[in-house]
Amino acid sequence: MSKSVTLPAGAVTVNEDRFSRFRLIGWWDQEKLRSARVLVIGAGALGNEILKNLALLGFANIVVVDLDSIESSNLSRSILYRASDVGRQKADVAADAVRNIFPEAKVHPITANVVHGLGLGLFAWADVVLAGLDNREARLWINRACWKMNKPWIDGAIEGINGVARMFAPGQPPCYECTLGETDWAILNKRMSCNLLALESDTEGKVATTPTISSIIAGMQVQEAVKLLHGLPVLAGKGFIFEGLNHTSYKVEYTENAECMSHYTFAEVIRLQEASRELTLAQLLARARHDLGSENVVLEFSRDVIHKLVCPGCGAEEELFAAVGTVPYARGKCATDGQMRAVITAHSYSGNEKFGGLTLDQLGLPIFDVFTARSPKREIAYLIAGDEKQVLGQMATGMAH
Numbered sequence: 440m441s442k443s444v445t446l447p448a449g450a451v452t453v454n455e456d457r458f459s460r461f462r463l464i465g466w467w468d469q470e471k472l473r474s475a476r477v478l479v480i481g482a483g484a485l486g487n488e489i490l491k492n493l494a495l496l497g498f499a500n501i502v503v504v505d506l507d508s509i510e511s512s513n514l515s516r517s518i519l520y521r522a523s524d525v526g527r528q529k530a531d532v533a534a535d536a537v538r539n540i541f542p543e544a545k546v547h548p549i550t551a552n553v554v555h556g557l558g559l560g561l562f563a564w565a566d567v568v569l570a571g572l573d574n575r576e577a578r579l580w581i582n583r584a585c586w587k588m589n590k591p592w593i594d595g596a597i598e599g600i601n602g603v604a605r606m607f608a609p610g611q612p613p614c615y616e617c618t619l620g621e622t623d624w625a626i627l628n629k630r631m632s633c634n635l636l637a638l639e640s641d642t643e644g645k646v647a648t649t650p651t652i653s654s655i656i657a658g659m660q661v662q663e664a665v666k667l668l669h670g671l672p673v674l675a676g677k678g679f680i681f682e683g684l685n686h687t688s689y690k691v692e693y694t695e696n697a698e699c700m701s702h703y704t705f706a707e708v709i710r711l712q713e714a715s716r717e718l719t720l721a722q723l724l725a726r727a728r729h730d731l732g733s734e735n736v737v738l739e740f741s742r743d744v745i746h747k748l749v750c751p752g753c754g755a756e757e758e759l760f761a762a763v764g765t766v767p768y769a770r771g772k773c774a775t776d777g778q779m780r781a782v783i784t785a786h787s788y789s790g791n792e793k794f795g796g797l798t799l800d801q802l803g804l805p806i807f808d809v810f811t812a813r814s815p816k817r818e819i820a821y822l823i824a825g826d827e828k829q830v831l832g833q834m835a836t837g838m839a840h
Contacts, residue, residue: 458497471668472497476834478565479503480553480581482529484516484648485571485595488657490533491518493569494540496665501537502565502834504549504557505529516650547834551805554580555762558808559588559741560822563708564831567664568592571657573646575619575627582607582615583701587809587820588708593663595656597648600683602656605693606663608675610704612695636768636782655681705811705820714825715806720788721795723821727812730819738788739811744803746794748773748780760794760803799823806830 458469477498479489482505493501509517509524509532519536520529530548537546551557554577562568562584570581570592578594585592589609596603607614619627659679667673678691709730711718720738727736743763749756750773759766763784771779788795800806807826812819827835 461496466669466671468669469497472665473499475664475668476500476564476566477502477664478561478568479571480557480568480577481505481571481573482519482533483507483513483571483573484650484653485597485657485660486529487517487519487533487571488653489569489571489595489661490537491540492657492661494537494544496661497541497543499541499544500834501534501544501546502549502561502831503530503533503537503546504551504553504561505533506550506552506556516648516653518650545833547832549830552765553577555742555765556805557584558805558823558826558830559584560807560809560824560827561830562588562590563809563822564827564834564836565590567667569660569664570594571660572596575623578615579619579627579701583703585609586614586701586703587705589704591667593660593667595660597652597656598646600649600652601681602652602683603678603680604656604659604663604674605678606667606674606676608673611675612699612702613676613693614699614701616699616701617696618693636766636771637764652681652683655683705809706818708809708820708822710822710824712825713823714829715800715808715823716798717825718799718823719796720799720802721790723799723810724788724790724795724812727819727821731812731814731817733814733816736789736812736814739813740786740788740802740804741808741810742804743784743786746783746785749783750776750778750780752776752778760797760801762803762805765803 461467461469475498477493477500479486479501482503486505490503508526508528509520511525513520514522519533524532528550530550534546534548537544568581568585568590570578572578581592591607591609593606594615663673676693679688680691681688724736724738727738728734745759745761745763745766747756747758748771753773753775755773755775773780807830808823810821812821
């Protein structure tokens with residue numbers, strides 16, 4: 440409900456509503472924020488502050504992703520959670536809280552691991568991605584996904600009373616992967632054994648933080664999103680560093696790594712109306728051969744999958760079809776002779792493999808994903824858009840064609 444307010448002599452009369460004070464900013468366009476599609480990954484300390492800010496600013500289309508449930512330790516750093524929420528999924532509670540702040544907002548929660556459980560269609564849906572994460576593996580995956588789908592993302596990182604906010608523009612290096620050094624890669628490599636089975640989690644993710652630094656960094660992240668949507672200058676390829684002990688801040692400019700593996704964007708994306716359960720690999724390959732005008736076509740997956748485990752001793756095979764990183768190391772031992780089994784992976788389908796009869800949802804990949812078809816002269820990225828409604832619910836755009 441709005442009301443007319445008369446300002447002091449010489450001022451103008453304004454129409455007061457929820458967002459009227461924002462409109463006093465000359466360049467402000469509230470509709471741009473209302474209509475923007477925002478993907479928030481991580482609903483911990485940073486994610487709470489990001490979501491709170493989005494709600495207060497009037498963002499009305501939000502998807503929030505988190506894998507974890509709420510613990511008591513979250514309550515000192517997460518404005519959206521209460522003691523009665525302990526044990527519930529973070530994404531669900533955060534979505535409810537945003538709707539309580541801004542009832543007009545549509546907020547869709549997804550409980551999933553960003554690396555293994557999110558199809559690239561989610562990144563295609565978003566206008567901007569905001570991340571409040573605590574590990575490098577997830578950031579690296581987001582970086583590569585955003586590059587593939589040509590989407591901007593804004594990262595935040597905090598420790599103690601210090602933090603950094605940085606913006607990575609689509610198709611414009613340097614990117615997040617460009618910033619990684621030898622220490623970062625060593626930590627990333629610790630997550631996986633030499634045979635691609637997942638080792639137990641280390642201490643990454645248990646970072647000392649405070650709610651004050653969360654507020655500062657998340658505020659910068661959301662402010663960058665507001666500027667981006669208005670076409671204003673942003674921290675593209677740069678970082679804002681805040682040092683809390685002396686309250687100093689400065690900007691850093693990252694350097695492009697010419698050998699970076701993230702710098703790849705799909706040139707052509709076709710949205711298919713079928714769902715993953717309705718298409719086999721063989722059927723998709725036939726479609727790709729027709730579209731590309733060639734029999735020499737390979738379908739590449741969005742990520743590697745473990746096809747099977749093979750025991751070198753007894754020769755027994757176990758077919759799995761699970762994303763690399765989701766199978767624990769202990770699962771690798773053969774139940775018959777106790778030997779560590781060899782991991783056989785698959786990352787593509789050319790028509791010669793024996794699993795062409797599997798539907799796309801049986802491969803161990805998330806639904807609403809992308810399969811890339813390559814011929815010697817051209818490539819097409821197929822977005823399996825028939826999954827959109829199942830993944831996004833009321834947030835689905837219905838743009839499959």
